[in-house]
Amino acid sequence: MTRRQRNSGLIAMAVAFVIFILPFAFTFLMAVKTKKEAALMLFSWPTEWHFWDNFTEVIQARNYMLLLAYFNSTVITVAAVSGLIVMGAMVGYVLQRRPSGWNKVIYAGVLMGLIVPPAVVPTIWVLQGLGLFKSLTGMVLIQIAYGLAFSVLLYRSFIATIPRDLDEAAIIDGAKPWAIFFKVILPLLKPVTVTLITVQSIAIFNDFTNPLYYLPGKENVTVQLTLFNFQSQFQSQFNLLFMNILLVTIPPLIVFVFFNRQIVAGMTAGAVKG
Amino acid sequence: MKLIPSAALLAAFALTAGLAQADTVLSVLADGNAETVAALDALTKAYTAAHPDITFEIETHPGGADGDNMVKTRLATGEGGDIIQYNSGSLFQALDPVKNLADLSDIQANVIDSFKTVVTASDGTVRGVPFGAAMGGGIYYNKKIYADLGLSVPKTWAEFMANNEKIKAAGKVAVAETFGDTWTSQLFVLADFFNVQAEVPNFAADYTANKAKYASTPAAMRGFEHLEEVFKGGYMNEDFGAAKFDDGVRMVATGEAAHYPMLTFALGNIKQNFPDNVNDVGFFAQPGPDAAKNGLTVWMPAALYVPAASKHVAEAKAFLAYVASVDGCNEMIKANGATGPYLIKDCKLPADVPPSVADMLPYFQNGATAPALEFLSPIKGPALEQITVEVGSGIRPAAEAAGLYDQDVEKQAKQLGLPNW
Amino acid sequence: MTRRRSPYPYWFVLPAAVVFTVLFLVPTLASLWFSLTRWDLFTASFIGLDNYRQFFKEPFLVQGLVNTVIYAALTSVSKSVLGLLLAVLLTSGILWQSFLRAVIFFPVLVSTIGVGITFTALMHPTRGAINIGLAAIGIHGPAWLSNPELALYSVAFIDLWKGIGLATLIYIAGLAAISPDYYEAARIDGATRVQQFWRVTVPLVRPATVTVVTLSLIGGLRSFDIIWATTRGGPGFASDVLASVIYKQYQAGFYGLATAGNVILFALIALIILPLTWWFNKREIDL
Numbered sequence: 001m002t003r004r005q006r007n008s009g010l011i012a013m014a015v016a017f018v019i020f021i022l023p024f025a026f027t028f029l030m031a032v033k034t035k036k037e038a039a040l041m042l043f044s045w046p047t048e049w050h051f052w053d054n055f056t057e058v059i060q061a062r063n064y065m066l067l068l069a070y071f072n073s074t075v076i077t078v079a080a081v082s083g084l085i086v087m088g089a090m091v092g093y094v095l096q097r098r099p100s101g102w103n104k105v106i107y108a109g110v111l112m113g114l115i116v117p118p119a120v121v122p123t124i125w126v127l128q129g130l131g132l133f134k135s136l137t138g139m140v141l142i143q144i145a146y147g148l149a150f151s152v153l154l155y156r157s158f159i160a161t162i163p164r165d166l167d168e169a170a171i172i173d174g175a176k177p178w179a180i181f182f183k184v185i186l187p188l189l190k191p192v193t194v195t196l197i198t199v200q201s202i203a204i205f206n207d208f209t210n211p212l213y214y215l216p217g218k219e220n221v222t223v224q225l226t227l228f229n230f231q232s233q234f235q236s237q238f239n240l241l242f243m244n245i246l247l248v249t250i251p252p253l254i255v256f257v258f259f260n261r262q263i264v265a266g267m268t269a270g271a272v273k274g
Numbered sequence: 275m276k277l278i279p280s281a282a283l284l285a286a287f288a289l290t291a292g293l294a295q296a297d298t299v300l301s302v303l304a305d306g307n308a309e310t311v312a313a314l315d316a317l318t319k320a321y322t323a324a325h326p327d328i329t330f331e332i333e334t335h336p337g338g339a340d341g342d343n344m345v346k347t348r349l350a351t352g353e354g355g356d357i358i359q360y361n362s363g364s365l366f367q368a369l370d371p372v373k374n375l376a377d378l379s380d381i382q383a384n385v386i387d388s389f390k391t392v393v394t395a396s397d398g399t400v401r402g403v404p405f406g407a408a409m410g411g412g413i414y415y416n417k418k419i420y421a422d423l424g425l426s427v428p429k430t431w432a433e434f435m436a437n438n439e440k441i442k443a444a445g446k447v448a449v450a451e452t453f454g455d456t457w458t459s460q461l462f463v464l465a466d467f468f469n470v471q472a473e474v475p476n477f478a479a480d481y482t483a484n485k486a487k488y489a490s491t492p493a494a495m496r497g498f499e500h501l502e503e504v505f506k507g508g509y510m511n512e513d514f515g516a517a518k519f520d521d522g523v524r525m526v527a528t529g530e531a532a533h534y535p536m537l538t539f540a541l542g543n544i545k546q547n548f549p550d551n552v553n554d555v556g557f558f559a560q561p562g563p564d565a566a567k568n569g570l571t572v573w574m575p576a577a578l579y580v581p582a583a584s585k586h587v588a589e590a591k592a593f594l595a596y597v598a599s600v601d602g603c604n605e606m607i608k609a610n611g612a613t614g615p616y617l618i619k620d621c622k623l624p625a626d627v628p629p630s631v632a633d634m635l636p637y638f639q640n641g642a643t644a645p646a647l648e649f650l651s652p653i654k655g656p657a658l659e660q661i662t663v664e665v666g667s668g669i670r671p672a673a674e675a676a677g678l679y680d681q682d683v684e685k686q687a688k689q690l691g692l693p694n695w
Numbered sequence: 696m697t698r699r700r701s702p703y704p705y706w707f708v709l710p711a712a713v714v715f716t717v718l719f720l721v722p723t724l725a726s727l728w729f730s731l732t733r734w735d736l737f738t739a740s741f742i743g744l745d746n747y748r749q750f751f752k753e754p755f756l757v758q759g760l761v762n763t764v765i766y767a768a769l770t771s772v773s774k775s776v777l778g779l780l781l782a783v784l785l786t787s788g789i790l791w792q793s794f795l796r797a798v799i800f801f802p803v804l805v806s807t808i809g810v811g812i813t814f815t816a817l818m819h820p821t822r823g824a825i826n827i828g829l830a831a832i833g834i835h836g837p838a839w840l841s842n843p844e845l846a847l848y849s850v851a852f853i854d855l856w857k858g859i860g861l862a863t864l865i866y867i868a869g870l871a872a873i874s875p876d877y878y879e880a881a882r883i884d885g886a887t888r889v890q891q892f893w894r895v896t897v898p899l900v901r902p903a904t905v906t907v908v909t910l911s912l913i914g915g916l917r918s919f920d921i922i923w924a925t926t927r928g929g930p931g932f933a934s935d936v937l938a939s940v941i942y943k944q945y946q947a948g949f950y951g952l953a954t955a956g957n958v959i960l961f962a963l964i965a966l967i968i969l970p971l972t973w974w975f976n977k978r979e980i981d982l
Contacts (some may be wrong), residue, residue, distance in 0.1 A: 001788065001790065005787065005788050005789045005790060006789070006790045007565060008784065008787070008789045009789035009790025009791050009792070010790060011786060011797055012785075012791075013790070013791055013795065016795055016799060019856070020798050020799055020801060020802065020856075021798065022824075022858075023813055023814070023817060024801065026813065026816070026817060026824060027809075027813050030816070039644075040822065041816045041823065041824075042822065042827070043817075043822070043824035043827065043828075083714075086710075087710050087714070087810065088711070089907070090707040090708065090710070090711065091707065091708050091711045091712075092886070093707060094702065094703045094704075094705065094707045094708055095708075097702075097703040098701060098703040102705070102708075106708065108722075109712075109715060112719075112720070112721060112723070113715065114913060115913055115961070115964045115965060115968055116719075116723055116961050116964075117917055117938070117957055117960050117961060117964075118719065118722070118723070119722045119723050119726030119729075119954060119957055120726065120945070121724040121726075121729070121734075121945075121950055121953075121954070122721075122722035122723075122725035122726050122729060122954075123718065124347070125722070125725070126718060126721055126722055126725075127718075128351055130717070130853055133351065133353075134353065141714055141718055144711075144714050145714050145715050145717075145718035145719045146719070146779035148711055148714070148715055152711070165775070167702060171702050176706050177701075177702050177703065177707070177742070180702060180900050181707070190893060191348065197927045199861075202803065202804055204720055206804075206805075206806035206807065208806065208807065208808055209919070209920060213347075216347070216348060216353065217333070217353075218331070218333040223806075224806050224808055227806065227808045227809060227812075228336060229306065229334065229336060231336075231808075231812065238816070241812060242813075245806075245809040245812060245813065248806060248809065249804060249805050249806070249809060250843060252804040252805075253804055256797075256800070256801075256804055257786060260797060263864065264864065264867055264868050264871065342946065342948075343945065343946045343948075346948060382878070453841065453929070453930060454841070456927065456929060461757050512820065512821050513819065513820045513821040513822070513838070513841075514816075514841075515820065515838050515840070515841020515842070515930055516818075516819050516821075516823075516838060516840060516841050574738050594974055610932070643899055656943065656946070656947030656949075657755075657943070657947075659930070660755075660929060663929055663930050663931045664843075664931030664932070667841070667843065667930050667931065669843050669930065669931050669933070670931065678754055681752075681754065685949070685952075686750060686947070688733075688749075689733060689948065689949055689952075691733070
């Protein structure tokens with residue numbers, strides 16, 4: 001490591017400390033303060049540490065609402081991301097491998113999916129017609145519908161880097177299309193799948209607007225909605241509000257720590273070649 | 275002779291017992307205010323104690339426009355549950371009550387007439403029962419600051435401004451404003467309605483009929499001008515743009531600020547967060563141009579409704595009948611204390627009310643009250659709170675703001691499909 | 696000779712197509728109809744183009760439109776420029792490189808509401824840590840989120856803070872795809888570091904630039920969450936963007952009007968993004 005590299009590292013760290021680390025330190029410190037101290041909103045060291053008190057109070061609030069919310073959000077995220085992986089990869093595969101007039105239609109759909117803001121109230125109508133309004137299934141399908149465009153694009157460009165020889169060898173072996181896809185192609189898509197899992201699971205887990213509209217009901221609460229609800233309930237209890245922020249940030253953090261190293265690899269091959 | 279009624283009673287008992295096997299759970303949708311939740315908790319607990327077969331599930335929604343939206347969407351989609359707590363007046367009318375809410379005309383025996391009018395649908399049926407106490411819109415003041423500076427409660431706007439000047443000169447914040455919660459910015463305009471009506475008695479009717487406008491009615495525009503004057507005078511707290519309702523309550527309760535224009539339900543918050551300061555806070559109606567014609571603008575409490583799509587209309591109505599009884603009323607007073615007069619006949623307030631409530635009662639006793647405009651006219655422009663923030667922050671002059679609000683009102687009137695618009 | 700069935704059957708597209716059509720296309724098409732009605736969720740009555748007329752009469756709409764464009768341009772330009780610079784820095788083998796990468800990606804993990812609450816507290820005019828910090832060095836900090844001239848820019852800054860990590864990540868991936876041979880060749884030609892940046896990095900990282908600009912521009916034009924979580928379009932209408940104007944119409948129960956606004960927002964995005972994509976693609980062929 002050159003002196004230049006060391007010095008830039010030191011400067012970068014100093015800047016990153018002020019801009020990125022301090023706000024998180026603030027969140028953490030607020031979360032462990034007493035109600036009175038937190039209300040001052042000062043960036044100060046807590047005079048008394050109330051980590052466990054605040055923690056248990058937030059968990060127990062509204063009859064353990066947060067735990068239910070964790071469960072719901074996890075179910076929605078896992079199901080929707082799985083759906084996005086399979087469906088996105090399948091479309092990307094056909095799109096990349098089989099040029100035809102249909103591709104224009106698919107691209108038009110993808111483009112619409114990227115830029116058209118969803119029409120909320122008509123969507124509620126459709127969901128009701130299907131009996132899926134207020135259900136986790138409905139929410140999962142909505143997240144899939146809204147996330148498909150991005151997934152298809154990501155997979156299509158990555159599949160372009162997989163040599164056709166591989167599928168052709170499998171075709172000659174007499175493998176069925178679904179077998180080629182699930183046994184040969186899908187495993188090769190792992191790097192970009194990791195990227196997709198990270199980006200989409202964070203987005204879906206942190207989504208607030210869509211559950212607000214499509215998933216009303218106490219039994220359907222998601223983690224971001226607890227934050228939104230607690231915002232009015234805890235208006236004068238910043239310590240609990242910030243503790244809640246801290247708690248709902250943990251699952252995305254775990255995903256990130258787990259996949260951190262692989263994300264860039266997937267991006268290199270996928271997203272940027274679009 | 276004695277046998278027959280008891281047989282009937284027995285039969286009735288058997289009937290309810292038959293129903294009881296169903297063990298009904300009534301779902302209640304309400305705003306998340308601490309006072310709302312406390313009152314609902316008390317009422318439902320008392321009711322379940324008397325009727326063990328009925329239990330409740332209370333769900334809260336965010337306040338303000340987000341909540342309005344949620345309630346409307348739920349009702350429209352038939353997901354309103356069994357009981358909804360929601361505003362009376364123009365917001366009630368926007369729910370399309372004839373279609374969406376059950377008729378509650380037969381459980382109104384104890385409800386005061388003035389309340390019935392604000393929950394009456396266009397077909398003349400009553401669709402709600404009162405939940406909570408009536409509120410006044412006016413100005414909370416810190417009695418200690420008033421005593422220290424030797425000020426007296428103003429009866430005219432000029433006196434109010436003179437007080438502000440003295441308070442400012444004494445190095446204190448004269449008026450707390452909390453535009454971080456935008457709705458709080460509307461008070462000077464909305465609470466001025468008693469004064470508007472005193473000067474232009476037909477304003478509400480003409481305004482609904484598209485004949486009177488804020489911008490062309492000097493008395494109506496005064497509310498906007500007052501807000502502007504307070505800003506220009508430099509009487510506000512420095513963080514007025516970011517402060518929240520809770521901050522405003524704190525400032526006036528603890529003497530950081532001398533005045534806070536607010537609805538009287540803020541007392542609940544003072545009691546909860548600043549119990550030691552309850553007796554330091556007084557209240558007066560928004561002063562107008564004429565001391566002889568000063569009075570209080572009154573907000574009716576929210577109501578409880580039964581969505582027409584509920585599967586337990588009968589059970590929900592039975593509970594609401596209890597809420598609208600003297601017993602129910604006393605239960606609410608027990609839960610939240612007396613924050614203002616209740617709309618139930620024979621429901622008396624306890625004698626030892628806090629000063630800010632005591633200050634409010636004479637207006638009612640002397641008949642010097644007028645309902646807020648939103649209870650006299652179905653039209654309230656949705657952008658008023660943003661417009662008043664602009665005036666109160668010096669972004670837009672009062673006259674222009676009044677004109678802008680008239681346009682906003684027009685949009686609402688058209689949406690409601692009112693004649694003449 | 697019978698035509699062999701393709702190994703890339705169209706039924707692969709079917710599940711995705713069904714979900715997308717039913718839950719996205721159908722509501723979108725329905726919204727075109729509802730935008731021509733006065734709709735209170737209960738009944739819809741046809742009123743022709745009145746909603747569009749009303750929307751353009753909306754006094755705050757013009758400001759909202761201008762704000763939308765400013766906001767989107769500001770966030771996407773700053774994300775691409777800073778993202779590229781940070782990516783270059785964080786691939787140059789500096790001290791604590793991987794830790795720094797993780798640190799700037801961290802805000803991406805936090806929900807918008809969480810970020811909104813945190814920054815509302817930090818940017819409080821009198822009690823916020825930012826202004827207290829500034830006061831310590833003798834500067835009287837402004838009301839970041841409640842000064843009408845500043846609010847939009849403060850929110851754009853928060854958006855940048857939250858989104859820069861993703862832009863940097865995409866650029867890091869883009870840089871990794873550039874073959875070291877190009878730099879080698881440039882060095883042999885005697886190019887300085889700055890010259891290498893302009894002649895090798897910038898042109899060759901173009902695919903990543905396209906991704907970052909397009910994604911952040913679309914995101915910026917549609918941006919709503921972060922604005923709603925901080926200023927709610929205020930003070931007054933100072934930081935209103937199209938999406939928040941629409942949302943307010945929606946909240947007020949003007950469903951037809953809100954839906955018309957949605958159609959207008961869509962038109963604006965298409966108007967900006969389509970020519971841009973076309974231009975990006977054309978340049979790609981030129982290269």
